[in-house]
Amino acid sequence: MAFVKTIFYYEITRKKKKMFWHILGPCLVYALLFLVCLLVDKFAPDFNNTYFRWPDMVKEFLGMGSWNRNLYINLWQLSVLCYPLYLVYVLMIEVSSSVIEEKRLETTVYLHNMGIGRRKIMVAKGLFWFGVAGVGLLVLLVENAVFALILQAEGWLINMSGYYGKLFFVSVILGGMGLFFASYHKKEADCEERILGFVLLSFFVSRLPAFLKLLSEILIATDRAGSLSDNLRILAERFRVLEILSPPTWCWFAAEIPGEYWICGAVVTVIMGVAAFSIYGHGKVMD
Amino acid sequence: MTEKELLCRIQEVTIPSGSDEILKEVNLDFERGTVVAVIDRQQNGGRLLQAIAGMRSIKSGQIVLADGLHKIQYVPDDIICYDSLEVGQFLKGFSINCKNVDLEKGLKLCQLFGIEEREQLLNLTFEQNRLVAMIQALMAEPQILLLDNPHNMISDETYALLTKEFETLKTNGTVILIASASFEQIGVACDTYHFMKDGMLYKSYKNDELPKPAKVLMVRGGDATAFADGMFELLWEQDEKRCYLSEEKAVSLAKKLQASNCVDFMVEQLSMDEVVYEEFERWHS
Numbered sequence: 001m002a003f004v005k006t007i008f009y010y011e012i013t014r015k016k017k018k019m020f021w022h023i024l025g026p027c028l029v030y031a032l033l034f035l036v037c038l039l040v041d042k043f044a045p046d047f048n049n050t051y052f053r054w055p056d057m058v059k060e061f062l063g064m065g066s067w068n069r070n071l072y073i074n075l076w077q078l079s080v081l082c083y084p085l086y087l088v089y090v091l092m093i094e095v096s097s098s099v100i101e102e103k104r105l106e107t108t109v110y111l112h113n114m115g116i117g118r119r120k121i122m123v124a125k126g127l128f129w130f131g132v133a134g135v136g137l138l139v140l141l142v143e144n145a146v147f148a149l150i151l152q153a154e155g156w157l158i159n160m161s162g163y164y165g166k167l168f169f170v171s172v173i174l175g176g177m178g179l180f181f182a183s184y185h186k187k188e189a190d191c192e193e194r195i196l197g198f199v200l201l202s203f204f205v206s207r208l209p210a211f212l213k214l215l216s217e218i219l220i221a222t223d224r225a226g227s228l229s230d231n232l233r234i235l236a237e238r239f240r241v242l243e244i245l246s247p248p249t250w251c252w253f254a255a256e257i258p259g260e261y262w263i264c265g266a267v268v269t270v271i272m273g274v275a276a277f278s279i280y281g282h283g284k285v286m287d
Numbered sequence: 288m289t290e291k292e293l294l295c296r297i298q299e300v301t302i303p304s305g306s307d308e309i310l311k312e313v314n315l316d317f318e319r320g321t322v323v324a325v326i327d328r329q330q331n332g333g334r335l336l337q338a339i340a341g342m343r344s345i346k347s348g349q350i351v352l353a354d355g356l357h358k359i360q361y362v363p364d365d366i367i368c369y370d371s372l373e374v375g376q377f378l379k380g381f382s383i384n385c386k387n388v389d390l391e392k393g394l395k396l397c398q399l400f401g402i403e404e405r406e407q408l409l410n411l412t413f414e415q416n417r418l419v420a421m422i423q424a425l426m427a428e429p430q431i432l433l434l435d436n437p438h439n440m441i442s443d444e445t446y447a448l449l450t451k452e453f454e455t456l457k458t459n460g461t462v463i464l465i466a467s468a469s470f471e472q473i474g475v476a477c478d479t480y481h482f483m484k485d486g487m488l489y490k491s492y493k494n495d496e497l498p499k500p501a502k503v504l505m506v507r508g509g510d511a512t513a514f515a516d517g518m519f520e521l522l523w524e525q526d527e528k529r530c531y532l533s534e535e536k537a538v539s540l541a542k543k544l545q546a547s548n549c550v551d552f553m554v555e556q557l558s559m560d561e562v563v564y565e566e567f568e569r570w571h572s
Contacts, residue, residue, distance in 0.1 A: 006384035013376050106366045110377075110423060112342055113360050114384045285342040 003116045007124035011098065022090060023136040026083070027143050030076070034147050037072035048074065057217035061210050063252030065159065070151045076144060077253065084167055084248030085203060087133065091171050092178030092195045095129040099182040099280070100191060108285045119281035126179050126273070133171040137164045163251050169265070170247040174199075176269040176276070183280035199248075206246035212236035292318045294356060294462050295339065295431060300348035302334055309334055311486040312348065317431070322453070322463045324473050327483035332466030333364055333435040339464070340433055356431070358387075360424035364435040364466075367416045368408045374419055375404035381423055393426040396452070400445060413440045418449075425452050432456060432463045438472045450476070 012019070040047050048071040059065075062081055068074055099122055102108050111121060141164040148156045178195065185191035216232035219225060243249065243257070247265055250257045295317040302310040309331045317323055325332035337343035339350055340361035352359075370377065374397060382390040397404055400418045408416065417440050424432055432453070438446055453463055467473050470480070475494060482490040 002384045002386075006380045009380050009383055010372065010376075013380075014371055105370045106368050107370055109342065109361065109363050109366055110368065110381075110420070112340070113423060113427070114381050115357075116384060284344050285337075 003114075003120045004124045004127060006111075006114060006116060007121065008128055011125070011128050015098075018094075019132055022094075022132060023139055026136070027139055030079075030140065030143055030147070033075055033079070034072050037070070037075060041071050047071065055221075057214055057221070060217075060254060061214040063210070063249060063255040065253035068153060068156070070153055072147060072151060073153055073156055076147075080163060081252060084170060084251050085199065087136075087167065088171060088174040088248050089196065089199050091129060091133050091175050092181065092199070093192055094132075095126060095175050095178040096182035096185070096191045096195065097188040098125045098129065099179065100185055100188050103186065104188070112285050117281070118283070118285065119277060122179060122183070122277060122280050126175065129178075130172055130175055133175065134168055137168050137171070140164060159253060163253070166251040169262070170251060173247050173265045173269045176272040179276040179280075180272040183276040202245040203248065206243050206249055208242055209236040209239040210243075212239070292320075294319050294353045296351045297335075297339070298349050298351065300335070300338065300350060301346040302331075302338055302343060303346040304334070308346065309486055310338075310483075313483075313488050315481060315488065317462045317464060319460045319462060320457055321478040322457055322465065322476065323479045323481065324465045324467060324470075324477040325481045325483060326467055326470050326473070328468050329484070329486075330364075330436075330466075330468050331483060331486060332468075336361060336433040336435050336464060336466050339431070352431075358427055358429045359431045359433065360427050360429035361433040362417075362420045362424050362435060362437065364439055366420075367413060368419070370408040373405050373407055374402055374411070377408060377419065378423065378426065381426065385427060387428065388426050389428070390426065393422050396422045396425060399448065414442065414445065417441055418445065421449060425456070428456070428459070428461075430461055432461055434463065434465045436467055436472075437465055438467070 048069065052067045052071075052074045054067075062078075064077055064081070068077075102111065102121055108118065108121070111117075116124075141160060144160050145157055148154065148160065177198070181191050181195055181198075185194075212232045213236040216229045216236065219229040219232070243255070244261050244264060249255055250261060250265075293316055297313055297315040297317075299312045299314060300310060301308050301312055309329075313335065315323075315325075325335060334343060338345050340359055342361065368377075372380075375394065378390060378393040378397075381393075382388040394404060397419075400415070400422075402411065402415050402418060402422075406415075408419065411419065421434075421437070437449070441449070457463060465473060465477065470482075473480075475497070478494055480492045480494075480497065481488055482492075
């Protein structure tokens with residue numbers, strides 16, 4: 001496994017600044033948020049109670065849990081709705097461009113001279129970026145656990161651990177997809193466009209059932225219950241399977257994700273990984 | 288590999304490029320401690336080197352390496368590394384993966400060629416970038432060193448320094464295989480020369496068997512056949528008549544032609560490549 005060390009060494013040397021910001025950037029944002037929330041809780045104690053009393057149907061649409069007496073926990077809940085999308089997008093971009101750039105930098109020849117072929121490059125880069133994602137998530141978990149303890153919200157530790165654990169698994173699934181995208185693209189820009197399209201499209205399609213349900217709830221809440229609201233609810237139930245399309249939403253607290261989805265995710269990861277490995281490793285360096 | 292000194296044998300190797308074949312059923316043997324040149328104006332020698340290094344697919348045939356041979360280094364022709372890594376970091380990564388790589392030697396060679404260890408690869412000149420590739424290969428003390436157009440972008444003075452390193456490797460039993468488009472670039476420093484054309488290997492010479500440089504007599508108009516006299520072979524090319532002959536004969540014939548005052552003629556020096564390729568044309572026709 002010496003090739004892994006070499007690839008890791010090159011990746012760290014080339015991208016230490018980027019890695020630093022990927023790992024510590026979100027930590028700094030949360031730290032800042034925590035300080036601001038402490039100040040708001042101290043100087044405007046009613047702020048949390050006033051503005052975080054959203055209707056249940058909205059919370060359900062956003063896949064959120066119950067509100068907390070601490071402003072920081074509530075804001076953290078809102079932030080973790082978007083963070084999975086950001087994380088998987090960044091991870092997919094980094095892992096794919098990292099594989100593609102070896103060709104652009106003309107370093108594949110030199111790596112081949114070192115006994116590191118295309119397949120080894122892909123494996124090592126995949127491991128590296130999964131590792132970076134894992135470390136980043138671990139740091140965030142520790143940081144937020146500390147904040148939760150400071151706020152005496154120990155009950156949230158389990159939620160947080162579950163959330164970051166699920167998110168790591170989701171990162172691996174989408175990272176496998178990123179490797180697959182990288183395996184047949186020659187330019188990073190082309191690959192990035194497709195990844196962005198994939199992440200956004202799958203997200204919006206997967207939220208379609210929740211949106212139909214929200215519409216139905218709005219109709220009922222405004223005294224317009226009838227066949228339309230019933231049909232919308234039935235459609236939402238029928239299309240619920242679409243939720244499987246966007247793994248980042250699986251981590252949301254109130255998202256009721258069947259265990260089969262996680263098994264499907266693992267299977268898709270293996271299929272995508274093997275396909276990427278096979279496609280990328282099939283060609284020789286100079287072909 | 289049955290022969291004791293044989294490090295690599297190429298058997299009936301055909302290399303594709305799209306739907307074409309750029310090399311067709313090539314057979315070659317490479318012995319330990321030799322410098323071998325593969326000369327091809329169409330630059331397919333480099334493709335052969337890539338196939339030996341395992342970087343290019345072959346359509347048929349096989350490349351057999353001696354038992355236990357695993358240290359093959361390929362130095363590409365015109366690939367310039369645009370990496371943000373520093374030279375020292377780049378070479379260090381190599382030493383992490385390969386136990387027997389001598390990083391100290393690499394850094395000393397960098398000093399010898401005036402390359403700063405802290406300089407980023409993307410800021411190096413073309414020559415320096417190629418030298419880093421050479422240094423990487425030399426650090427590994429390869430059993431087979433594959434050099435694709437090694438003179439390309441490298442000054443004569445620098446190449447002279449590199450040659451000393453190659454000689455050391457050769458003494459240690461390394462096969463150095465050089466691909467070039469021209470004999471003139473390589474010179475007479477190799478032990479064996481293989482000439483290729485149209486994807487085929489058609490002529491091989493040991494160093495002491497190389498054809499002598501020749502003169503060509505070009506006769507335009509007139510009845511040049513009258514001067515043939517069985518002294519030389521006469522070739523027809525469009526409306527020109529070209530005769531290939533030794534320098535001594537060329538001078539003698541030129542005097543006769545001057546005296547005859549009947550034809551327009553000129554005597555030109557042929558390069559070694561032209562001598563060999565003209566031979567190929569005759570052989571091929």
